[in-house]
Amino acid sequence: MNIQEKIAQLVPGMTVAEQGEAVITVPADSFRKLAEALRYDKDEPMDYLRDIVGMDWGEDGLGALYYLESSKTYTRIILKTLTADRENAFLPSVSDLWKTAEIKEREAYDFFGIRFLNHPDMRRIFLREDWKGYPMRKDYDMSSNPLNMENEENADTTDEYYLNPDGTIADQKNIVFDEKDFVINIGPQHPSTHGVLRMRASLDGETICKIDPICGYIHRGVEKISESLTYPQTLAMTDRLDYLSAHQNRHALCMCIEKAAGIEISERAQYIRTIMDELQRIDSHLLFYSCVVMDMGGLTPFFYGFREREMILDIMEETTGGRLIQNYNMIGGVQADIQPDFQRKVKEFIKHMRSVIKDYHDIFTGNVIARTRMEGVGVLTKEQVISLGATGGTGRASGWSNDVRKHHPYGVYDKVDFKEILYTEGDCFARYMIRMDEIMESCNILEQLIDNIPEGEYRVKTKPIIKLPEGNFSASVESSRGEFCVMIESHGDKTPYRLHYRSTGLPLVHSMDTACRGNKIADLIAIGATLDYVVPDIDR
């Protein structure tokens, strides 16, 4: 039975969008029932909530798009639900079905003012607690929040809204941290939070009882800015999200726009994009190695990772002109053709990488201290990672096969033969080994592609102003640290009505609490490092 028919049976009032991707609109009052049914479906449980995208449809009201995927069949569906009441917008929470909704619903609340009923922790997540209004709403007054120089006090209580039996909505206070808790503040200025992330951790001696991440210290409002930019202009932002997945992020956005506008890109551009994605992945994983080692106090191997990463950056610089922010993918292809000795240098690098990887393992992987620090620490089970939406290496370390390259191939990944690296332990060591093995697997992919780049145009000509047809469009790639997805809602203009990026890091930061409880402070750093989040990607 088709999934849409199944939903139609459950919710007779549902409608399916005709343009763009099939968005299934469900009335808010039957949404919760449908979500439960889909989540616990026997044959095809929609147990992976990819993202919740808050939306402001003006007259129609506020609502959200729920991107769901089944971890069994990899079928993807999009649900849409909305409420017409703009002043008191309430939607049912799904945070008990998918744990990742806990943080995604907070994001929707923060930007759109949609309150989720029965969500245990309705606090703002990115913005200050004393922020006025909800900035992603279309009617938001830009002058309502002048620069505030006061210190922000974080409340130790939070709100939970629930529905009384008589239909009225009540509010109850939940406690985040008790008065007696010994709360230590880690970040935003801290060497091991990998950016300006802040975590409040309550401790019992050295043991962690709870972690409350506070994001938003470098939130730049990329999604809001993008709403006033033309499609080619929006490209500039993607490299600055997760700067260690710059190519992949931009690849996703280009793919999404090309798909929506019906632009066919050449085979050559596909190859170049894929090669660049893999180089970027090696780059990111080498930095991951350096950071993990550094965070565990081993300062010497740190330089090993950087030594090899430098070679990749040099290769990239020659072709793209950039080292960290490359701005290489364009709508219709890539910005410039590859340099004449690009192929030779990549092959040299692969050879070199294979010869030095033993050093990496000798100095750190086999070290008894490293082993005891990582093995069995911060275990996430398969059910947990799926529920948390922790994609990428973190998910694969727990045995969740979630590689977008395998299950929803893009670029030329369907033409190469590669393994999806899977571990089952779910501890820090498995997460670490995943990345180390992926470096070698990426080398294999590169080797298969590098000599077979077909001749042809590296870029097809596109119109300077691109208008997308009405509808919802999305494209996802396997970025260096998980599934990165671009969701566009177009109303037929040259600018997106709403452009949302699925942050790879947000679910990972959210996983910190689950993974760290009961471990030591030193483990928090190790777990944070092996989860491998990048903060500018969390604070978009």
Added chain:
Amino acid sequence: MNQSFLDYYNLQPLFMAIHSALCSIMPEGLAIFLEGLVVAVLILIMYAVLAIILIYMERKVCAKFQCRIGPNRVGGKGGLLQVPADVLKILTKEIIELKNSDHFLYALAPFLVIMASILTFSCLPWNKGGEILHMNIGIFFVLAASSIGVLGILLAGWSSNSKYTIIGAVRSGAMIISYELSIGLTVLTMVMMSGTMDIQQIVASQADGWNIFKGHIVAIAAFIIFLIAGNAEANRGPFDLAEAEQELTAGYHTEYSGMHFGFFYLAEYLNLFITSGIATTLFLGGWMPFHIAGLDGFNAVMDYIPGVIWFVGKTFFIVFLLMWIRWTFPRLRIDQVLTLEWKYLMPASLLILLLMTVCKVFGLVF
């Protein structure tokens, strides 16, 4: 055995001559006071110079491990003046007083740490007749004096009124007090082997071969345990979890600035040297040259090299070993550190003590 050159380098007669010369022109009390003053200044100068050498060495050694060059700009080719320049800079830095700290204890803590360090430093046997504090329970005094340092660390963490520092201080306290057991037991093993607590006599007893050779397997095991525990005492990697910059920014001295911080930094490096120096004294014969029983010619040549060079050379060799460890291993976690001590090192050192007793009784040591 040809002892003539050892006697030639003996500093004792020289010091006695100076003392009697001074006594002849002034009352003995004044002479002793003046000598004490000069020695104190000498200790401080040596302390500072050694710290500079050690910091420079650490930078160069770690640079080599990390495929880097290390300091290479200030002061010509090798960056020789980099550390003196840093010292001058830290001297000009403001010492920040925190609003809610316990001002007295906050200011006292670095001095306790540096005092413990200098006291132990004064016990090192630099040469024949070249030790500064000489007493018949010398090694016992070293153990006692070095324990004052942990008090300074605990006070620093406590008085700073910060959560990071208190966690760092408690970690450090737990660790140092635990590892003192192993240190004490291994030192006791070697004291038993030498039959004395007097540092000079411990060295003198190694004239016919260093303890590490005489005590063979037992002494080597004790040496390894001493190095591990000594590394922990000095708060250096992989036992640097009291500072653990990745977790606690800088641990117990997070809130210190200027020369107050400088004292902690100095003490860390000198404690490294002191640990190595004590290890040299106990296991590698202190200032005693390398002798092979029977080869008199060889021994005589070895005796030409002054004792101070032997001592400093051996000490720096151990310093290098410890730096090697630091720049190779990742950091342990607090529970693992304590497990290592209480479950492995402490029982092992007890066993070694027992073995040494057996060896000594049955004459199995050479």
